[in-house]
Amino acid sequence: MSISPDSTFDANENLSSIKSNKGQPLLVMNEQLYKCNKKTARKKYWICIVSGCSMVVHIDENDVYLYRGKWDHHHESNADVIQTTHLRQQMKERVLNELTPIGIIYEEEMAKAPLSTASVALFPTNQEIHQTFVKARRKILPILP
Numbered sequence: 001m002s003i004s005p006d007s008t009f010d011a012n013e014n015l016s017s018i019k020s021n022k023g024q025p026l027l028v029m030n031e032q033l034y035k036c037n038k039k040t041a042r043k044k045y046w047i048c049i050v051s052g053c054s055m056v057v058h059i060d061e062n063d064v065y066l067y068r069g070k071w072d073h074h075h076e077s078n079a080d081v082i083q084t085t086h087l088r089q090q091m092k093e094r095v096l097n098e099l100t101p102i103g104i105i106y107e108e109e110m111a112k113a114p115l116s117t118a119s120v121a122l123f124p125t126n127q128e129i130h131q132t133f134v135k136a137r138r139k140i141l142p143i144l145p
């Protein structure tokens, strides 16, 4: 039996990425969010987005997990933030790829999303998000006569 130096953690940490509202790439691992802190030719260094938390994750240039800090986050997971960011992204994608009215996309995606009551309360309303989506759509669609 071989003992890996990092045996307390699963080597196949569940990595994925999402884009923040500002279009910044964010790393998602175990329901926590990380922003890129430093990049070298062979490694990317990510740091937890919660201020005051210094959890880090290192991945290689092929996005393969290498290392994470040996301590824990002092705060709860960002599952809500991840879900709402993902939801927003999902909506935007449909807004840009479909001709479905924005209000309907909003309603449909909200209905599908497994959001907690708290996240729903924090998520922008249809009215709040509408203008943003109209602008995004206008950028790529020809103006209709």
Ligand SMILES: [Zn+2]
Residues within 6 Å of the ligand: 032, 048, 049, 050, 053, 054, 055, 073, 074, 075
């Ligand atoms: Zn953290």
